[in-house]
Every structure is written in structure tokens, then in C-alpha cells.
Amino acid sequence: MICHHTSRRRAGHAAEADHRLRENGLPWLAVRPRAYSPRSIFVLSSESEIAARLRAFCTT
Structure with a gap:
């Protein structure tokens, strides 16, 4: 996980x-x-289970 402050793009x-x-x-x-x-929090993962859990967490 990486926490990033946006640059006001x-x-x-x-x-x-x-x-x-x-x-x-x-x-x-x-x-x-x-x-x-x-x-922004960036999560580096190639596992579909991690992606699915993160999406579920964000939609609740």
C-alpha cells in the first residue's frame, strides 16, 4: 500500500x-x-481476491 497526496492536476x-x-x-x-x-491509497496486487475484497469494502 502506498499513500499518495495528489498534485492538484x-x-x-x-x-x-x-x-x-x-x-x-x-x-x-x-x-x-x-x-x-x-x-489516494494505491494497492499493488495481482491477486483477484484482494481486488474483490477492496471493491466490496469501498462499496459498503
Whole structure:
């Protein structure tokens, strides 16, 4: 897990996360802890179980 403070990219938080995910080409997932938070949490994992649990946690 990596906690990252966004850089105020012009297109917004989602564009910043997409940029970070694409530039590495690794199986990352990005989570924004709260609305209006400048933080992103990136989880590096190739396991589908981890991805499924993280998605379930974020949608509850």
C-alpha cells in the first residue's frame, strides 16, 4: 500500500489516479478514502481476491 497526496492536476483527482496507474503498468488499485480528500491509497496486487475484497469494502 502506498499513500499518495495528489498534485492538484488540472483534470482532478480521478485523472491523477489514472495517470499514476498507467505510468507504472502494474496491477494497481486506487482508493480515495473520503470525498474531497487530497489522498489516494494505491494497492499493488495481482491477486483477484484482494481486488474483490477492496471493491466490496469501498462499496459498503
